Amino acid sequence: MNVQEIIRSIEAEQMKSNLPTIYIGDTVKVGVVIQEGGKERVQPYEGVVIARNRSGINQTITVRRIFQGVGVERVFLVHSPRVANIQVLRRSKVRRAKLYYLRDRVGKATRLKQRFDRPF
């Protein structure tokens, strides 16, 4: 067993196997576990995936949405136990791996064309 296999097998123990396939441009609903005075509950966070970084156990997605007129971006460690679930709501047709251009746009210009060829 070589070095990379050992490290990957350590990571594999903690990686989630039930994740949906996430593409750039997808609208996703992320269930975030938050603790409030000893109680745990799941809070949903909805937005567009504008970037995906790294791989393996360290994989992250950047989810952007407009909240009360202000753009909010959150980076989620996909395999973290703090992320309870990820649900894909809509797939879009995009031509880039990073949708950072959405940051400079407001209103109608931020719309992405929906695509139907990729099943959820």
Place this chain on the structure above:
Amino acid sequence: MSIGILGTKLGMTQLFNQEGKAVPVTVIQAGPCIVTQIKTKQTDGYTAVQVGYGEVTAKALNSPQLGHLKKSEASPLRHLHEYRLDTVDEFQLGQQIKVDTFTEGQQVDLIGTSIGRGFAGYQRRHHFGRGPMSHGSKNHRLPGSTGAGTTPGRVYPGKRMAGRLGGEQVTIKKLRIIKVDVERNLLLVQGSVPGKPGALLNVIPARKVGR
């Protein structure tokens, strides 16, 4: 004083703890080390255990080294290291030392060789500031003054200058063991350790400093 173990750095990854936070860990393949010599008060004047690690072919060692290892009936080993102990009664020649000498949550010191950076300049080696890059300045990465003039007429010893950086022994103290894998001889230690993957590491239980 208790015995440590020799190992190889494999690389880094991260794990999630019970709170769900990501913890950076270094994966170390440690041991099994073989006791190659036991030093006692009568024969050597002090008590210590010498262990060997890192199997090689017999061709890689010379005959005195092979003869030394033959006493403990060990296969040819690259690295030998001595641990000074108060008592050596519990050790026998040829005994294997495995990662189960460590427990999860224990604090350890890690001794290794830092990454060699060759001949490094003032900024990289001693974190000097640099001069202006433009507006006619020709002082970009120069050190500035190295001391006074005619008196003392020399540069004081210890003046920080450019030179070899890295490649020296470094001890990282009090790192927590996150996981012990006895089957695969792995230690997972929180934080980073000196050297690149493949580097030799010496893992010892954390030494208490001060009160």
